[in-house]
Amino acid sequence: MMGTPARSPTLEMVAARAGVSRATVSRVVNASPTVTAEVAALVHAAISDLSYVPNRAARSLASRTTQVIALVVPESTAKVFADPFFASVVQGVALHLAETDYTLNLLIASETTSDKTRRYLLGGNVDGALVVSHHSGDHSYTHLGQGLPVVFGGRPLSADALFGHYVDVDNVSGGRLATRHLIERGCRSIATIAGPQDMPAGIDRLIGWRNAVTAAGLDESLVEYGDYSPADGAAAMRRLLDRRVPIDGLFVFSDQLAAGAYSVMREAGLSIPGDIAVVGYDDDRYASTVSPTLTTVNQAPVEMGARMAEIVVRLIGGEQVETATIMPTKLVVRESA
Amino acid sequence: MMGTPARSPTLEMVAARAGVSRATVSRVVNASPTVTAEVAALVHAAISDLSYVPNRAARSLASRTTQVIALVVPESTAKVFADPFFASVVQGVALHLAETDYTLNLLIASETTSDKTRRYLLGGNVDGALVVSHHSGDHSYTHLGQGLPVVFGGRPLSADALFGHYVDVDNVSGGRLATRHLIERGCRSIATIAGPQDMPAGIDRLIGWRNAVTAAGLDESLVEYGDYSPADGAAAMRRLLDRRVPIDGLFVFSDQLAAGAYSVMREAGLSIPGDIAVVGYDDDRYASTVSPTLTTVNQAPVEMGARMAEIVVRLIGGEQVETATIMPTKLVVRESA
DNA sequence: GGGATTCCTGAGAGCGCTCTCAGGTCGACA
DNA sequence: TGTCGACCTGAGAGCGCTCTCAGGAATCCC
Numbered sequence: 001m002m003g004t005p006a007r008s009p010t011l012e013m014v015a016a017r018a019g020v021s022r023a024t025v026s027r028v029v030n031a032s033p034t035v036t037a038e039v040a041a042l043v044h045a046a047i048s049d050l051s052y053v054p055n056r057a058a059r060s061l062a063s064r065t066t067q068v069i070a071l072v073v074p075e076s077t078a079k080v081f082a083d084p085f086f087a088s089v090v091q092g093v094a095l096h097l098a099e100t101d102y103t104l105n106l107l108i109a110s111e112t113t114s115d116k117t118r119r120y121l122l123g124g125n126v127d128g129a130l131v132v133s134h135h136s137g138d139h140s141y142t143h144l145g146q147g148l149p150v151v152f153g154g155r156p157l158s159a160d161a162l163f164g165h166y167v168d169v170d171n172v173s174g175g176r177l178a179t180r181h182l183i184e185r186g187c188r189s190i191a192t193i194a195g196p197q198d199m200p201a202g203i204d205r206l207i208g209w210r211n212a213v214t215a216a217g218l219d220e221s222l223v224e225y226g227d228y229s230p231a232d233g234a235a236a237m238r239r240l241l242d243r244r245v246p247i248d249g250l251f252v253f254s255d256q257l258a259a260g261a262y263s264v265m266r267e268a269g270l271s272i273p274g275d276i277a278v279v280g281y282d283d284d285r286y287a288s289t290v291s292p293t294l295t296t297v298n299q300a301p302v303e304m305g306a307r308m309a310e311i312v313v314r315l316i317g318g319e320q321v322e323t324a325t326i327m328p329t330k331l332v333v334r335e336s337a
Numbered sequence: 338m339m340g341t342p343a344r345s346p347t348l349e350m351v352a353a354r355a356g357v358s359r360a361t362v363s364r365v366v367n368a369s370p371t372v373t374a375e376v377a378a379l380v381h382a383a384i385s386d387l388s389y390v391p392n393r394a395a396r397s398l399a400s401r402t403t404q405v406i407a408l409v410v411p412e413s414t415a416k417v418f419a420d421p422f423f424a425s426v427v428q429g430v431a432l433h434l435a436e437t438d439y440t441l442n443l444l445i446a447s448e449t450t451s452d453k454t455r456r457y458l459l460g461g462n463v464d465g466a467l468v469v470s471h472h473s474g475d476h477s478y479t480h481l482g483q484g485l486p487v488v489f490g491g492r493p494l495s496a497d498a499l500f501g502h503y504v505d506v507d508n509v510s511g512g513r514l515a516t517r518h519l520i521e522r523g524c525r526s527i528a529t530i531a532g533p534q535d536m537p538a539g540i541d542r543l544i545g546w547r548n549a550v551t552a553a554g555l556d557e558s559l560v561e562y563g564d565y566s567p568a569d570g571a572a573a574m575r576r577l578l579d580r581r582v583p584i585d586g587l588f589v590f591s592d593q594l595a596a597g598a599y600s601v602m603r604e605a606g607l608s609i610p611g612d613i614a615v616v617g618y619d620d621d622r623y624a625s626t627v628s629p630t631l632t633t634v635n636q637a638p639v640e641m642g643a644r645m646a647e648i649v650v651r652l653i654g655g656e657q658v659e660t661a662t663i664m665p666t667k668l669v670v671r672e673s674a
Numbered sequence: 675g676g677g678a679t680t681c682c683t684g685a686g687a688g689c690g691c692t693c694t695c696a697g698g699t700c701g702a703c704a
Numbered sequence: 705t706g707t708c709g710a711c712c713t714g715a716g717a718g719c720g721c722t723c724t725c726a727g728g729a730a731t732c733c734c
Contacts (some may be wrong), residue, residue, distance in 0.1 A: 010719095012720075012721095022685095022720090023685080027682095034682060036683090057403065057462075058398050058689090059720080059721055061392070062689055062722040063689085064722095073431075095445055098444070103444075104443040104444070108428075123393075124345045125390075289566060289597070347689095349690075349691095358714045359714085360693080360716095361712090361713060363692060371712065371713090376712085392690050394691090395689070395690030396691055398720065399719055400691075400693090400719085401692095
């Protein structure tokens with residue numbers, strides 16, 4: 001179907017052209033230090049003459065290593081791609097891996113094929129796996145670690161000792177950072193629109209908020225919950241206002257939730273930050289474009305992805321790595337607080 | 338490093354257990370019709386007893402086929418992941434491929450390693466490739482098609498005969514659809530905030546708008562441009578209002594651009610759709626959460642991704658496929674128009 | 675200067691699977 | 705009952721690369 005088959009050049013052909021043995025070519029391709037500079041040069045010349053690229057399959061077969069890392073995305077989380085945070089994590093992973101010799105395998109693991117996925121992963125088709133999920137409580141892939149280096153994105157819900165390596169954002173200090181900023185700004189009545197408490201991120205950010213608020217001796221009862229969408233943010237904001245308790249500061253668990261809160265405040269004729277100072281979370285693209293621009297917590301998701309990738313690679317290399325890696329968080333101050 | 342090596346079971350082991358030859362096991366694994374039912378049953382039993390999974394590398398090496406499809410994302414477009422449209426395309430691709438025996442390889446092609454990427458693709462490491470880019474004008478991967486089935490996302494800027502297969506959204510009719518809706522609603526002075534004219538999507542949507550506007554005998558000079566961000570949308574809206582020409586309808590090239598326009602209209606005290614009816618483009622998550630909810634054009638990006646995947650697979654199978662595949666577009670009517 | 679070391683290279687045996695070819699069995703037909 | 709096909713199955717030769725092992729050359733030390 002493809003005209004001339006034009007078989008790709010092989011190690012053998014390179015060897016012939018360079019006048020050396022296959023083994024030697026293999027050595028220079030793998031940067032073995034035991035090859036004379038002249039010979040290596042010869043081989044390199046032959047390689048570029050033929051524009052030779054090692055055949056991955058053959059290499060993998062012979063070396064019992066695949067050089068591929070799977071990125072597993074549970075289907076329920078496929079909306080992952082719609083979430084700028086996860087999208088950035090994926091980007092970070094891909095970017096980091098592009099600099100190594102590893103290749104990224106994107107796997108959507110639907111519930112129906114979960115067994116197929118497990119077998120694929122354990123069947124020697126990949127050297128390691130990265131699992132990205134909204135529900136770190138989702139243990140379907142927890143016990144993969146037995147035979148395969150795995151790194152999770154996000155900490156486990158429970159401190160399960162069997163849970164493998166993971167990289168998470170320091171949500172507690174993120175929540176504290178945001179809240180302290182409001183306090184330092186002079187806010188004395190700080191409310192929060194929190195995320196679901198069945199996910200580590202939501203739990204941790206709330207802990208951070210509570211830490212800061214109680215440390216300052218302020219009221220810690222001004223909490224409403226929402227599920228990260230603008231609509232939920234608006235609803236939560238309404239409930240907050242309905243309490244008829246004066247509020248001068250607001251910490252919102254996501255920028256999107258903040259978008260909803262913004263619109264309600266606007267309707268209510270409240271000025272930001274004049275009446276209520278607002279701090280969001282995520283630092284997504286909207287944070288810098290809304291008006292007033294949103295002060296928010298940046299989590300460096302791209303770096304988080306890169307870190308995950310780096311860790312599997314080290315794990316594959318047999319290194320010992322800390323089970324938990326916590327990424328720092330930083331406050332981006334803009335107009336809203 | 339991994340405790341017991343616990344070598345995965347091989348074809349050979351399955352054959353031994355089932356009391357048949359390797360060739361026979363291979364036949365049943367590949368569903369060859371020339372195997373007796375009893376023998377096949379025997380083999381299947383052995384396979385599940387050993388929970389055997391074929392080794393991809395070996396299979397690939399022997400069959401000169403990899404069962405992997407690359408998804409190439411030029412780095413300049415890595416923001417692709419931040420763009421809900423592309424994110425959905427990726428999701429569609431992954432979802433579709435998950436149902437086939439193909440595996441998805443995510444490749445970020447940075448400019449610096451573009452040669453490496455090309456060689457990887459042409460080096461027999463993948464059976465086909467999908468290229469997703471904001472700049473379909475980007476010809477770096479145009480001539481890949483010679484030796485590898487490739488499908489592009491988005492049409493080429495110029496009608497280059499050498500450009501391979503592509504799947505695109507029908508932007509012309511999308512623009513027309515949106516504009517006609519405004520006209521049917523009674524708008525007589527319809528402006529547009531268009532996207533950059535160096536990309537097919539921007540060009541085509543504008544053509545669609547112009548088609549509808551001139552067909553109705555309306556003014557076709559109310560055009561301002563922006564680069565798809567809310568900030569640009571706000572700026573363009575201001576320029577539009579500064580023209581001091583009465584406007585009662587607005588077609589915006591993206592929902593995000595619309596977000597910016599919304600804020601400016603609000604500042605100006607204009608009601609939507611009372612004073613100006615607005616139609617966006619993309620149908621992203623914000624469209625349904627802003628207030629008033631946004632009437633917009635839906636492009637079914639997930640389906641587009643699935644279609645791209647389907648086409649490479651067919652191409653790999655040697656089928657003849659139309660060069661261009663145009664995905665339909667539909668109007669989602671909400672409150673803003 | 676001779677034997678021991680060290681260093682570099684080549685030979686060759688697989689890695690697990692596919693696929694062609696040949697052989698063997700069985701039913702059909704004369 | 706003998707012969708010819710049709711149909712299955714097994715044997716075996718690779719696919720392109722890695723890696724161990726051994727041999728030869730160069731280097732070293734006493």
